[in-house]
Amino acid sequence: MNKPDSTKVQREFIKRLRDLTPSNHSLADELAEILQISNDSAYRRIRGDTALTLDEVAVLCTHYRISLDTFNPGSTGTVTFSYRPLSNSEDAFDAYFQSILTDLRKIKAFPKKEIIYAAEDIPIFHYYQFPELTAFKIFYWTKSVLNVPSFEGKKFRPEMIDKRFIGYAREIFDHYVAIPSTEIWNEETMSGMLKSIEFYWESGLFADKQTALQVIDQLSQMLTYLQKQAEHSSKFIPGEGKMNAEFENNFNLYNSEVMIGNNCILVLAENYKAGYLSYHTFNSMVTSNAEYCEETEQWLKNLIRKSVLMSGVAEKQRYRFFKEAQESIDKVRAKII
Secondary structure, eight states, X not given: OOOOOTTHHHHHHHHHHHHTSOTTSOHHHHHHHHHTOOHHHHHHHHHTSSOOOHHHHHXXXXXXXXXXXXXXXXXXXXXXXXXXXXXXXXXXXXXXXXXXHHHHHHHHHSSSOEEEEEXXXXXXHHHTTSHHHHHHHHHHIIIIISOOGGGTTOOBOGGGSOHHHHHXXXXXXXXXXXXXXXXXXXXXXXXXXXXXXXXXXXXXXBSSHHHHHHHHHHHHHHHHHHHHHHHHTSOOOTTOSSOOGGGXXXXXXXXXSSOOOSOEEEEEETTEEEEEEEETTTEEEEEOOHHHHHHHHHHHHHHHHTEEEOSTTOHHHHHHHHHHHHHHHHHHHHHHO
16 A cells, blocks of 8 residues: 655645745745744745644635645535625724735736626726725725614715725725726626615715715716726826826726626736635625636636627727716716706
8 A cells, every 4th residue: 555645735735835926926935924934944844844734834824815625636616715804893994905905915916917807896996096985985885784883873974984994995996007907897887886876865874965976976087087998908097197008908898798696806817816706795705726716717708708898999889888887877966966
């Protein structure tokens, strides 16, 4: 009977960590920092000369958001997700935003990367370029989704939201702009946000008419910027005089006539893939399970094949889509006025 290779799982585990590390970064340096060990000790673990302890494996799994199920041949069909727990406290948003920033910094560090986003709702990144629109989203999540007690009986005013969160949101937007992305929208993608604004207005949850109009006007501006980005197939930061060469040809926008079903994000970066699924309205859970990510990639490719490209030279399709979207905004604005 052959003696089992006691280092096989560790070799596979280290290979997975290497895939999750940008090629221009040192895995040994990362392990040394995460595990608080010397670089020499890190190299011994990478080579397999020193076995990783259970505690070290647990720390690395938490940091890289992976599960040992990935290395179990019998785990086909079983996927482990990690998620950002939220409570009915304003402080929960600090960890929420920091977690998104950590993920985006990690993705941005890879020389080659892409985000593919099937958008049942408007991707949160687009809101984050507008302070009052961002404040409204956070207020809505805090009051209507998390039911934070301190917001009970309150009406929305932008200044109610901690400026720290607005700063985090803007930093998130700046990182997203720098990452090549493909977004798949459909005619229902706008409806969730519009219904939220309409519901708040009809329920008397805006502090005043001016605040409600400011939110709806910024949503319209967001759509105008998005249309311009689709026209140039490039993201840009509003207010800057010219397109940043770094962002050139880094944006594709599609219109799908097929129901998307949920917000689904796939990150592709060198040998690293990660899939995000939305839940509880605005939160997300993530996995780097290879089989799941492969299936998600195929699903997204099929969705793209059945969609209409709106970026670049697709002027007619782009004009029609954004015209209808702006008309939907105008209908809600008319109710407020």
